[in-house]
Every structure is written in C-alpha cells, then in structure tokens.
Amino acid sequence: MLEDFADLSTPLIADACVRLGEPLRAAPAGILPVVAGQRVAGRVLPARHYGSVDVFLEALTHAAPGDVLVIDNAGRRDEACIGDLAVLEAEAAGAAGVVVWGLHRDTPDLIEIALPVFSYGRHAPGPVRLDDQDPDALTTARFGDHEVTAADVVFADDDGVLFVTADRADAVLETARALFRTEREQARRIRTGETLRTQTRFDEYLAGRAEDPSYTFRRHLRRIGGAIEE
Numbered sequence: 001m002l003e004d005f006a007d008l009s010t011p012l013i014a015d016a017c018v019r020l021g022e023p024l025r026a027a028p029a030g031i032l033p034v035v036a037g038q039r040v041a042g043r044v045l046p047a048r049h050y051g052s053v054d055v056f057l058e059a060l061t062h063a064a065p066g067d068v069l070v071i072d073n074a075g076r077r078d079e080a081c082i083g084d085l086a087v088l089e090a091e092a093a094g095a096a097g098v099v100v101w102g103l104h105r106d107t108p109d110l111i112e113i114a115l116p117v118f119s120y121g122r123h124a125p126g127p128v129r130l131d132d133q134d135p136d137a138l139t140t141a142r143f144g145d146h147e148v149t150a151a152d153v154v155f156a157d158d159d160g161v162l163f164v165t166a167d168r169a170d171a172v173l174e175t176a177r178a179l180f181r182t183e184r185e186q187a188r189r190i191r192t193g194e195t196l197r198t199q200t201r202f203d204e205y206l207a208g209r210a211e212d213p214s215y216t217f218r219r220h221l222r223r224i225g226g227a228i229e230e
Helices: 011-022 054-060 082-093 109-113 165-192 202-211 217-224
Strands: 040-048 068-072 079-081 099-102 117-119 141-143 146-148 151-159 160-165
Touching: 011 151, 011 160, 011 165, 040 099, 040 141, 054 068, 054 082, 068 117, 068 141, 068 146, 068 151, 082 109, 099 141, 099 151, 109 117, 151 165, 160 165, 202 217
Parallel strands: 040 068, 068 099, 099 117
Antiparallel strands: 040 151, 141 146, 151 160
C-alpha cells in the first residue's frame, strides 16, 4: 500500500474520495509526522489507550507486515500515550508506522528510530491514569469524528491523515493517480506561460455563470476535464 501511495498525497486521496463519492474521513487537523516528510499507508491496526502500554503490545501480537498502529487516545492533550519503546515494538512487529489521536514523547529517540509516527505533537508527561478497558478496544478506534477498524486503510503525510475502506482503496488510488497526472500537466503549463485561467477556460465559466447562476466552477471543471478543486 505504501508503494502505491509513494507518488501521491493525502490531498489527492481526499480529492479522489470526493470525485468517487466516497466518505471523506479525515483525521482532525494538526495530526502531523514527528519528522517532516514521513509518510505511511497501510491497513489499520486499531487500539484504544486506557493508560497502559499493554493494549499496544496486545494489538501488535495480531499485526501483519505493513499494518499501521492507529491509536485512539481521544485526542487528549494532557498526556503522551506513546514513546520510544512502544514504537520500537511496533517496528519489531513489522508495522509500517503509528498514527496517534493524541500526543507522543521521547522525540529524539523517535527521530532516531525513523518509523513514521503521526500525532498532535510532543508532551513530556506520560499517563498517570488506568481506566477500565472496553471489550472492543482492539477492534475499533475513534479518530476524531470517525470510527476505524481493520477493514480500513490509513494514508498519512505532511498534510494530514485520511481513512478509506479497504475494499475501495484501489479505486481511490487509481482516481488519485489520474488527478495527479492532470494537475502535474496543469502545473507544467502554468510554468510555461499558459495561465490556469486560460487552461480552465475561465472566461467561458464566467459567461456560463452569468447565464445560469447555478453553474458552478466545479461543474465547469468536470465538463472540461480540469482537476484543481477535486
């Protein structure tokens, strides 16, 4: 999955979801890689955090190579729920990365380990609580407004994190590649002097909107084959 995602980006995945009518399941803004430029893609390995690392260790006993440990810590900003030892264990289990709805710590060690880790940021204190664990703590995880399971895949890069159902991932990737080709060609043409207004026949759009106020730019782009908004 990471190889398929290598030349793409989460904005392209998001646009592909819109183009295909797939649910747009984005993580809350601000979930970013510990090291800029890191990216990850793979099957979701869900785990809900309750104050102890044991839930991660149990989740990793079920990991397949390339899975991404997706941690639900309810977006808490008062504790870091993952650090160097848990990330090393994820790496040893063959995980492709870790995505946290919460905070991390041991930043210098995570940089050295180099396994992609995404979170809201760094925080020194770890958890001091120990809550009761729900029975489905290893089957579902919340991430912002979305619930994810092993039936989902996660894509993450410098622009954020997105979730797509696994059975639609190939179609989304294929559409994202088509959008990428269109956008790269548009960018090339701008650099050679052909403005985006010319490429998108913007004057034609304005004339169409004057005749029909419901004629949107997105509808215009679909008609002429543009891709800038999706």
